[in-house]
Amino acid sequence: MRILHTSDLHLREDRPETIRALKELLRIASERGADLMTIGGDIFHSKEDAEVLRPKLREIFSGDGPEVLAIPGNHDADAYREDLNWGSKITVATEEPFSTFEYEGFAIIALPFKDELTTSLYDRLQSVSDKHSKSALLLHCTLDIGYSSEDFGEEESVSYFPVTRETLREWGFDYVLAGHFHRNQSILKLGEEIKFIYPGSPVSHSWSELGKRKAVLVDVESGEEEGLSLDTFYRDECEKVVRPGEEEELVEEIGVWVDERVGDDCEIRVIPRGHVRLDEKEFTKMLEEACEGAELTHEFYRSVKPVLNHPLFRRFKESLDSRDDIDDKEAVEEMALDAMSRLLANRELRS
Ligand SMILES: [Mn+2]
Known part of the structure; x- marks a missing residue:
């Protein structure tokens, strides 16, 4: 199974380059034979942008590309309601505390954005990880490695869902498909088996996101991943x-x-x-x-x-x-x- 992982599109009505980036992601996902595209939060810049853009996106999210699995991020946490139609190929996981999606022996645990990790959520994630031999956690988080708030495209220095490497090691998901970090692609090995992936924003939103943007193609069977350069707007x-x-x-x-x-x-x-x-x-x-x-x-x-x-x-x-x-x-x-x-x-x- 191959997954194209991206995050933080921050789609905005007044920034057409963000919509072009979404189309480019779906195009490259098809071209590279991805079975699934995951979006680690902040598809939309705001709830209002989600409201305005939804009808336009329905067609894009029902087209030729692969299935899409997304979670809400801190910018669009309130944008998703069950009665809304986002397109036939996208699933936005809003169920609390999380939902599990199974793909031929590989499980993806999708955690919608929340402010903090509680003890009970910690325990539940630990037990769901124990249940699956091969799995990924899809989440929108601030990893504890001294990034500045600017790196996340945020003006205030608030840590959204802070999580430590230690915690991720304890849970033991094989992959952590993360979002929230805009600056660049960042792939970390947490211990022998665990890979933490921040793909970086697929389109530059500010002058702190420099250079060609990337998405990460993960091959679950071979355990290899590849950063793919995108043909999207950048600074x-x-x-x-x-x-x-x-x-x-x-x-x-x-x-x-x-x-x-x-x-x-x-x-x-x-x-x-x-x-x-x-x-x-x-x-x-x-x-x-x-x-x-x-x-x-x-x-x-x-x-x-x-x-x-x-x-x-x-x-x-x-x-x-x-x-x-x-x-x-x-x-x-x-x-x-x-x-x-x-x-x-x-x-x-x-x-
Ligand atoms: Mn963001």
Whole structure:
């Protein structure tokens, strides 16, 4: 059995790229022969988005793709009622405390979102795991490994259903198919047998979700899993430090980075930082040519030509180069360039 696992689509009426991502997920699931697609919560950004989008999704969730098993997340926990029709191929597991789905000897325990783990829920999950020799737990949670709230696409630092690795080891499900973590794909081995999978959001919702998005294809029989790159909207950022005399190299590197992404469904930005020997207008022109199709930030670079030509800086540079007891010479040089350009600007140093 093959499962394509994803989570945190955050479908929104005003963001059509989220709907396109859903279609892409179903397409790739079919292409790769997945028997099931699991969604670990937050299909919708809000209850209201779920209400508005439901009729439109019915067709998508009744089409050619595989069966879909989903759970509510913290954003759409109240969106699902039994009398609603979401499409013929999707099941949203809302039954409390959880429900069990069996697929040819493999069980998926689907836990709808709740705030906390209680003792009685802990015990019930332990006993359901003991009952099945091969199983996965589908849940929306905050794993205890020091992520920041931004990583989960949340503005406040609230831990939604916090769970420890220790607890997951004790339950002993073979797979934990999780959701809530947006930043990137993250697959952890918890002990010998247990795999914890955060697929990351399949479409970028903010500037903390960078790079091509992924979904995870799990082959239950072979025990192997594969991160699949999705053809969905993403954001990406290239932040580079430029040093005097290395402008051309840097601009060339940036150009390659931009060319690799332009043409994708993406928003990209380039942030050059540091000091250049070239005239600013000249450097800016080079950058603009290399960055066509990307957003370019002009805030963090400047020319330090007068400093580089100053006899005091030359003496400093000579002495710096001759020292072998300084670890980060580049950082020291940056500081000197910065300090001396301020002094020159304030006429505290004669040019
Ligand atoms: Mn989310």
